[in-house]
Amino acid sequence: MPSQEITVPVNADIDIVTARQKGRELARDLGFTSTDLALIATAISELARNIILYANSGEILLSVVENGTRRGLKVVARDDGPGIPDIERALEEGFSTSRSLGLGLSGVRRLMDEFDIVSEIGNGTTVTVKKWRL
Amino acid sequence: MQVPILKQRDYLIASIQAALTDADLLQLRDALVSQVGTYRSRGVIVDVTALDVMDSFAVRTLRDLAHMIRLRGAETVIVGIQPEVSFAMVQLGLTLEGVSTALDLEEGLAYLDKKLRTISAPPTSKKRG
Numbered sequence: 001m002p003s004q005e006i007t008v009p010v011n012a013d014i015d016i017v018t019a020r021q022k023g024r025e026l027a028r029d030l031g032f033t034s035t036d037l038a039l040i041a042t043a044i045s046e047l048a049r050n051i052i053l054y055a056n057s058g059e060i061l062l063s064v065v066e067n068g069t070r071r072g073l074k075v076v077a078r079d080d081g082p083g084i085p086d087i088e089r090a091l092e093e094g095f096s097t098s099r100s101l102g103l104g105l106s107g108v109r110r111l112m113d114e115f116d117i118v119s120e121i122g123n124g125t126t127v128t129v130k131k132w133r134l
Numbered sequence: 135m136q137v138p139i140l141k142q143r144d145y146l147i148a149s150i151q152a153a154l155t156d157a158d159l160l161q162l163r164d165a166l167v168s169q170v171g172t173y174r175s176r177g178v179i180v181d182v183t184a185l186d187v188m189d190s191f192a193v194r195t196l197r198d199l200a201h202m203i204r205l206r207g208a209e210t211v212i213v214g215i216q217p218e219v220s221f222a223m224v225q226l227g228l229t230l231e232g233v234s235t236a237l238d239l240e241e242g243l244a245y246l247d248k249k250l251r252t253i254s255a256p257p258t259s260k261k262r263g
Binding site: 013024038046 | 153154155156157186187188189190191216217218219221222225226227228
């Protein structure tokens with residue numbers, strides 16, 4: 001499988017749908033179970049929505065990753081928004097500053113196998129998550 | 135994509151056909167809340183069988199929809215949540231608290247029939263001495 005990267009610009013709510021559909025397609029090609037497909041698509045949906053809510057625009061990058069014989073899907077959600085002042089707090093269960101969105105990053109972390117976040121005030125946020133095939 | 139809303143007897147049935155954007159979901163919510171009045175409907179069924187993702191926004195909007203419709207005097211039942219979708223919802227900690235759900239359209243109709251019959255025709259009261 002070519003190790004191509006798919007970029008989905010995220011500027012409007014229709015892009016949330018596009019991002020999760022592209023992610024689901026790539027994950028299906030990788031042979032993930034239907035349950036994993038739902039988890040991955042949901043995680044991408046939440047990440048894309050965070051971009052719209054907090055930064056107005058950004059992008060979702062989808063790619064295949066390998067670790068020895070294992071393969072997985074990597075999702076990078078990147079924006080140039082205001083950044084997250086307190087990452088620890090943003091990762092707390094149920095914490096969310098957005099307009100009545102009850103979920104937040106802790107939920108995304110639960111859906112995926114690996115989770116990493118880099119955020120700097122005024123310099124945007126990049127969330128990287130991976131799901132490995134069993 | 136707009137969701138078609140069918141009127142059947144005292145019920146409105148919204149059958150989601152494809153993935154919905156946030157705006158589509160809000161439009162569906164507003165249309166149902168409004169049409170419950172237009173058609174004097176007693177019950178609403180939202181069929182989500184076609185949805186392969188129900189994220190926090192979708193779940194919240196459906197919950198709001200059901201609560202708003204209850205305030206309008208009608209009952210809502212969400213039908214057709216797929217097994218994988220239910221798993222993802224539980225993993226995320228998303229709940230449909232206070233919202234009735236049923237396996238499919240048939241079960242949803244049966245649920246509303248039973249529920250609304252109970253409300254409209256309470257069991258005959260015991261004889262008073």
